[in-house]
Structure formats: C-alpha cells, structure tokens
Amino acid sequence: MSGCTALIVAAGRGSRFGGDLPKQYTLLAGQPVLRHTVSAFLNCPVIDNVRVVIHRDDRGLYDQAVGDLNLLEPVLGGDSRQESVRFGLESLSDLVPDTVLIHDAARPFSGNEIIERVVIGLQTHSGAIPAIAVNDTLKRGDQNTIVETVPRDNLWRAQTPQGFRYAEILLAHHQLVDDELTDDAALMEKNGCAVALVDGHENNFKITTSADLLRAEIMLNSGDIRTGYGYDVHRFEPGDQVMLCGVSVPHDQGLAGHSDADVGLHALTDAILGAIGEGDIGIHFPPSDEQWRGSPSDIFLAKARDLVIAKGGTIQNVDLTLICEHPKVSPHRHAMSQRIAEILKIDPSRVNIKGTTTEGLGFTGRSEGIAAQAVATVCL
Numbered sequence: 001m002s003g004c005t006a007l008i009v010a011a012g013r014g015s016r017f018g019g020d021l022p023k024q025y026t027l028l029a030g031q032p033v034l035r036h037t038v039s040a041f042l043n044c045p046v047i048d049n050v051r052v053v054i055h056r057d058d059r060g061l062y063d064q065a066v067g068d069l070n071l072l073e074p075v076l077g078g079d080s081r082q083e084s085v086r087f088g089l090e091s092l093s094d095l096v097p098d099t100v101l102i103h104d105a106a107r108p109f110s111g112n113e114i115i116e117r118v119v120i121g122l123q124t125h126s127g128a129i130p131a132i133a134v135n136d137t138l139k140r141g142d143q144n145t146i147v148e149t150v151p152r153d154n155l156w157r158a159q160t161p162q163g164f165r166y167a168e169i170l171l172a173h174h175q176l177v178d179d180e181l182t183d184d185a186a187l188m189e190k191n192g193c194a195v196a197l198v199d200g201h202e203n204n205f206k207i208t209t210s211a212d213l214l215r216a217e218i219m220l221n222s223g224d225i226r227t228g229y230g231y232d233v234h235r236f237e238p239g240d241q242v243m244l245c246g247v248s249v250p251h252d253q254g255l256a257g258h259s260d261a262d263v264g265l266h267a268l269t270d271a272i273l274g275a276i277g278e279g280d281i282g283i284h285f286p287p288s289d290e291q292w293r294g295s296p297s298d299i300f301l302a303k304a305r306d307l308v309i310a311k312g313g314t315i316q317n318v319d320l321t322l323i324c325e326h327p328k329v330s331p332h333r334h335a336m337s338q339r340i341a342e343i344l345k346i347d348p349s350r351v352n353i354k355g356t357t358t359e360g361l362g363f364t365g366r367s368e369g370i371a372a373q374a375v376a377t378v379c380l
C-alpha cells in the first residue's frame, strides 16, 4: 500500500479552439494546459504519485509538455473516458495506492485546498468529490419553452478531482463496465457506496471553449501586482570606464564601489527586492563580506530574479533612470536594455532605460558621481 495517487485523465480528443491540438496540450500562459494541471498535484504535499492517462497518438505531445517532470510512466487510455479511467486504475495494480484522485486534465486550477479537502473527505467516506451548490433557478425546457421549474434544493455541480479508496473504485469500474456514466462518483453511487460532497470552487472550471481558455489566461495574469523602488549613487574615481546596467561604457573616470559599482543594476536590484518585500541589496550581499569585492553586479540582479521566481511570481516590467552629465546614456541604451532583459529572462520590450542630467546642479551636475533610480512591477 502506498498513499495517494493522482490519475490525470488526458486521453480526450476534444478541441473547440479551432486547431488540431487536443485542448489539454493547448498553450495557456506559455505552457501546455496539462503542465499546469499536473504541477498542481506534484506541488501538493498530500499526493504521493501522479500518473497521466494519454491517447495513443499523443506520446510526443506528452513528452514535450511534461516529459521532464517527476511522474509515473503514462498509460494509454481507451475509447471512452470511463474506459480510460479503468485502464489508469488497472495500471496501478502494482502500486496499490490506498486512495486515488481522478482528475480532468483540462482543469488546471484545482489547487492545494480542494485537493486536501477531497483527501480529508476520504477519511470518513468511500469517495469524496468537490462540488458547488446550484444557485441559479433551474428550468426544464421543451425546445425553447419552459415546461417546469425544477427545485434546486440539494442540487450540486460536480467537479474533479474525485477521490476514492482504490480497491472500491477499481471494483466499481469492473462491475459497471457496460454502463456509460458521466463521472466516477456515479459508479460508486450505483454500487451503494457513500460519496462525500466537499467544497469545490468556481475557479476550478474545466477548459472546454476558447472563452474558457481566455478566462484561464486572465486568471493567470491577474495576480497580486506589486511595485518596488530603488535608488543608488556611486562617486567617480580615476579610471577609464564605468559599468552601467551591465554594459562597460568608456569614460575618462571610473566609479568607486565595493563591487563593480554598477549603479544602475544596484538600483534595479533594490527595486525588485522592494516589490517582493525582500529588504535591500545590502541584506543579501553585505558590503562587509569580502567575497563580493569586485563582483559583477549581474549576480545581485539574478538573485533578485530568482527570489521572484521562488515566490511563483513574474517580473512584468522595469524602468530605470541614470542621472549624470557624462557619459551620455543614449548611445548605450539599447545594449543596456538587452543585457538587463537577458539577466532577468524577460522580453527586452519590458525593460526601459532613460538618461537625464540635473542641469549642472548638485553632485551629479558637478560630475562627482552617478545616481540611478529604478521602478519594478512584479506579479505574484
């Protein structure tokens, strides 16, 4: 016996998006739908193993989508969803999990909370499914005319993952092999097993139409928007070049500093750290630490980027202003934005570099040093 296995059913042919690609392999925010779905289970602590049931023609698509993830070897599905689930369950006969969660590949937003509620439901019931109470008034129609109003009391919309004790759901699938039922809970009900209803969520919808795909895209791109600000100054010292935004710019002076004194990347690193509530560059790279002496500043910026990624976030855009009389920024602006985009692994169109003077006023006006200001927007 070994814990809880998730069985992801991805053997369908359905595509209502106009292309030939089955919907579970369609790209959603740059990744196949199946990868989003599978990742939800791989990242859930109550799940021990994940296996995907695929169509016989889809092995190449599967390998491309999730081949690098830590999954059990996929199994081939059958001619109907019910048959595909049965083949998936039979494939677990060596593993013999205590419980199994059966889930539609086209529902990428099941999330930890729903998965855990289903698993908790299995402690007291043979099965548990997430469901949503019906709030709309229900009508039975004949063509386009109402025949009657159907009482909605105790009516629920069933979602997945549907959880079951492995031995019982396998038995139900074998006993009811000739019945065509629309979900797995229906087989258990027919066998007289108690199936619990636990709270589902409207966001745990199934991507069926292109409108659903658009809704999913909007959901993924409308996270918690954060903004951070950074400011830095370095003074001039004798030298023949300055590092600005990761680019070596010839100049008749250099910049003094513990690292390579890249004032632009320092301001930008602070802006990103600020956006995600991670303090400032000095906390992560103390100037008292000798190992950062003379360091190229791209390692500071890469660290800030990695912290964003570790929080499941994305850098939406950055905007940076270099403040000095000389050197002139504009000839190097393109190279600077390219270099920053490369370090942050984002599109160069999301990186803006500006240069300004202070009209001869103040320390920058007297050419005593260079100042930089940066703003970063992060979606968490």
Ligand code: MG
Residues within 6 Å of the ligand: 232, 233, 234, 257, 261, 262, 263, 266
């Ligand atoms: Mg600095």
